[in-house]
Amino acid sequence: MTTILVIEDEEAINHVLRVFLQREGWHVIQAFSGNEGIDAYYDHHPDLILLDVMLPDRDGWSVLHEVREESQCPILMLTALGDVQHRLTGLNSGADDYITKPFIADEVVARVHAVLRRVTTPSEERDNSTFTYGELTINESTRDVRIGGNIVAILPRDFKLLLYLARNPNQTLTREQLLENVWGQDYEGTDRAVDLSVKRIRQALKDWSDDEGELTTVRGMGYQFRVYTKK
Structure with a gap:
């Protein structure tokens, strides 16, 4: 219960x-x-x-x-x-x-x-809930992020945003899309929350090699989780 x-x-x-x-x-x-x-x-x-x-x-x-x-x-x-x-x-x-x-x-x-x-993640999805891009690993089930095996400290909301980006690699996602899918349709704040969250995520991923991927800004549109290595 x-x-x-x-x-x-x-x-x-x-x-x-x-x-x-x-x-x-x-x-x-x-x-x-x-x-x-x-x-x-x-x-x-x-x-x-x-x-x-x-x-x-x-x-x-x-x-x-x-x-x-x-x-x-x-x-x-x-x-x-x-x-x-x-x-x-x-x-x-x-x-x-x-x-x-x-x-x-x-x-x-x-x-x-x-x-x-x-x-809440259905049990059948939890078995395949790890995203790995080079040294970066994002585990949806345990809700942790690691780089080279080391735990990365990240806020819950930032984790949700990072997870959504990792599910959609190499796609340009607008702030509106991110607000709707991460914050939810009932969110009443501004899209500034997305920018602040992205800033914190970039700081959290500072040890992730640029050769493997990066979180980039697409001017006038939104953000893109670029990966240069296979999952």
Whole structure:
């Protein structure tokens, strides 16, 4: 059974979310502060976290960073802060989606379904989920990236973008295509998020030989994951 951790200090909102999530057949763990949420995360290892930004003891950003140091668990941020900069902060810090208060509980359920679909890979696909280009290896099942056998640190959203690019080598992909296929159709931010993610990926792949491949900019169009070696 899918386990969802709700970290939200407003009891009314927390309980409403629990009711709606349980209706979907999911097991729900509730936490009402940042520290309580971290303890619940380590105790239950949830499949997804709904995380409020404004918490009484430690804010959601610090909880997000701590979880991201341990796992790729999908995280949806909940907050009353609705401007673009706050959305970008959350997404660029490793959040998988960003929901602005006030929200409709059914919308949260729909977003949870969407994120779970994006991160769940059918078992028959997991057996063939490794992309290898020279010394670069991208493993979809374990969600790690290696160059010459060495683990490369990469944010969850950046991993998803890199994985999508690796699935479509030597093709020019527009920012709109990348936003739709990686961020999802519900994403409300700007295409600047793609540029920032590409910048971080390039830094992460700095030890990948230029003779084997590179992530290039196609002026006026988008990006291309160029490979010069066979998979």
